[in-house]
Amino acid sequence: MSHIALVTLVVRDYDEAIGFYTGALGFELVEDTDRGDGSRWIVVRPRGTEGTGLLLARAKNEAQTAAVGAQTGGRVGFFLYTEDFTGDHARMLAAGVRFLEEPRHEVYGSVAVFEDLYGNRWDLLQPA
16 A cells, blocks of 8 residues: 545535635645536545555534544544745635634644634644
C-alpha cells in the first residue's frame, strides 16, 4: 500500500461544501460525478497536489446528519500544510474562514486552528 487516497467528510449539502472548500480554502474540484441515485461522488484536494483528497459525502440519515461537523469529537481532525502560512492565513481570513485562535509559532512550526463551514476543526500548519 502506498498512500491514503481519500478521506470521507460528511456534509449537509454538496454545493455549499464545494463552495467552501474551493472558495474559502482554495482547493480544486477533482471530480463531481452524478451517481444516478441522487448522490454524487465529489472529490476536492489542495490545489496543485496529487495527495490525499476529501470525498464530500452528503449525509443520508439522522445519524450521519448528527455527525456533520463533529466527526472527530471536537478535536482537530484535519491538518492543512502550507508553505506560506502568513499569506494563506490572510487569504482565508479575507474569505471568511473562522479561526479559533491567533497564529502561534511553536517549535514544530506556525499554526492556527480554524473551523470549516460545519465546525470541523483544522490546523493550518507551516512546519518549521
